[in-house]
Amino acid sequence: MAEPAGDGAHPLKDSLHRHKAGIDGHKHVVNVLHHDEATLGERIADAASAGIGSWRFLIIQTVLVALWVTINIIGLVRRWDPFPFILLNLLFSVQAAYTGPVLLLAGNRQAQKDRLTLEHAAYEADKADRQNVQILKAIQKNTELTERNTEMTLTILRHVESLVQQHVDETAAAAVGRPAAPQGDTNRT
Template sequence: MSTVKIRGPAERYQHGGHIIKNINREYQDQITTGQRVADWLAKVVGSWSFIIYQSIMIVIWMGVNSYLVYMATNDASYFQSWDPYPFILLNLVLSFQAAYTGPVVMMSQNRQNEKDRLAAEHDYQINKKAEEEIKVIMEHLVHQDMIMSTIISRLEFLQQDGKR
């Protein structure tokens, strides 16, 4: 009895290596120190702790200056307020903060968008590879079905031949 080797689609398939990679790690390895600082600043400025801390500092600033203005009106020799109402210096400080943190946060968001695009492209490549492998598997299953059908037909023929 001879054995006939029938090569199926799965045996002929060449995998071509792995394409899975950690986009986060690769992206982290590529960013500069300035970009790391921008990401850190965006993370800090975008946190509730920063908002609460800044709100407390603003209330203290306004409270101390209002108190100093009140005390200076009652006693001329009392320490003068450095930023009396309407708190022009506070407005200037907050404007500078907004002027510098806004673009830094935007740079960080742009980098995050770029990272998301890289991840989407990587997902697309993995999906293409998976689709190709699934196609080969399905072709191989069809190939196996044909072989099984041939084997069953031969067995049925042998059974019928043996009954005669």
């Protein structure tokens, strides 16, 4: 069953309700909420956290720091940041000042995505449970109808057997020339 859309106070929950109602097409609700409807800032945070949390980023940063230190120690060119590398420390501080909040934003979005995924999974599980209950009720009704059908078939079969036996008795009696035994007589020879 579809739930009504919300009041607009929680756009992600409203979108979840629209998805449950079938308004958003066939896309998975988490993809709709976290990719298609993401703001520019959310997309940047996702891309930055994906880049920062990769081996590629670590390798590139390590190579750049090693080059920075090597160039400033050896002095192949004019030393722009001599030991103790104050400018490099400043760059690391700026990087940390922005990386922390970006990673927190991405972490919050991931937590929200996980929560919505769980809500969606719970909704689908409830829907499957309701369908299973309906199927079990239909199976029970079908079983009852099958049992009634079997009982009626057995009743008809007994009646047909009785009619056949009566016809056999009448035919045998007519062949011998004596009257047929009354129906239900158990003293047959």
